[in-house]
Amino acid sequence: MKQKRRAVVLVAHGSRLEAANEEVRQVAARLEERLETPVVAAFLELAAPDIPTGIDLALAKSPREILVLPYFLTQGRHVQEDIGAPLAAKARAYPETSIRLLDYLGKDGALVELLAERLGKVT
Amino acid sequence: MKQKRRAVVLVAHGSRLEAANEEVRQVAARLEERLETPVVAAFLELAAPDIPTGIDLALAKSPREILVLPYFLTQGRHVQEDIGAPLAAKARAYPETSIRLLDYLGKDGALVELLAERLGKVT
Numbered sequence: 001m002k003q004k005r006r007a008v009v010l011v012a013h014g015s016r017l018e019a020a021n022e023e024v025r026q027v028a029a030r031l032e033e034r035l036e037t038p039v040v041a042a043f044l045e046l047a048a049p050d051i052p053t054g055i056d057l058a059l060a061k062s063p064r065e066i067l068v069l070p071y072f073l074t075q076g077r078h079v080q081e082d083i084g085a086p087l088a089a090k091a092r093a094y095p096e097t098s099i100r101l102l103d104y105l106g107k108d109g110a111l112v113e114l115l116a117e118r119l120g121k122v123t
Numbered sequence: 124m125k126q127k128r129r130a131v132v133l134v135a136h137g138s139r140l141e142a143a144n145e146e147v148r149q150v151a152a153r154l155e156e157r158l159e160t161p162v163v164a165a166f167l168e169l170a171a172p173d174i175p176t177g178i179d180l181a182l183a184k185s186p187r188e189i190l191v192l193p194y195f196l197t198q199g200r201h202v203q204e205d206i207g208a209p210l211a212a213k214a215r216a217y218p219e220t221s222i223r224l225l226d227y228l229g230k231d232g233a234l235v236e237l238l239a240e241r242l243g244k245v246t
Contacts, residue, residue, distance in 0.1 A: 020197035034239045067245055074143035110237050116157045
């Protein structure tokens with residue numbers, strides 16, 4: 001992905017338990033290393049940075065495109081509205097950068113295969 | 124896994140949005156088909172069946188072992204206490220069946236690879 005000057009924002013719900021937020025940040029850091037592309041963790045509530053700040057942090061990397069990946073297992077108001085609205089505002093403010101909301105993680109059919117492999121390894 | 128007479132309980136948080144609960148049930152159904160092992164979806168709150176009922180549904184399959192997999196991306200009170208307590212009660216009531224709580228989904232390092240592949244496919 002590096003050649004496309006992309007950045008990724010991994011959006012999670014956010015938790016009162018700071019260790020849970022730290023887990024999301026660590027997933028973002030491992031993903032950044034794996035993709036060689038900037039990956040920022042951002043949170044809907046209860047943790048920092050929030051989504052607008054997360055987009056600003058991604059914009060600071062001067063990407064041509066920002067991919068926003070909701071780190072959620074199921075759909076709901078959160079993914080549809082609470083993430084979409086701040087993204088639309090940022091897209092209006094920065095028309096030269098494409099800001100794309102991807103499907104949330106739970107929609108990925110490969111998750112079932114990951115679960116099956118884990119269960120198959122339990123001895 | 125079939126030869127070990129196992130059953131799986133996939134425990135999710137539960138949502139006010141029934142479509143979100145239905146997504147979890149569909150993951151359980153696809154997993155059951157993939158593993159050829161009974162897989163029951165159960166919910167901490169807001170949806171049915173609850174965890175004790177989910178364990179009962181799994182016990183009805185006469186397994187020697189029940190694997191409980193928390194369908195959560197991050198740790199927290201939910202995984203540690205709210206799932207552990209009803210499991211411990213069921214384990215006391217049914218000592219002839221092994222009931223094992225596995226790590227929650229988010230702890231699986233393979234998730235990063237899944238996310239990386241998804242992002243790599245975005246054109």
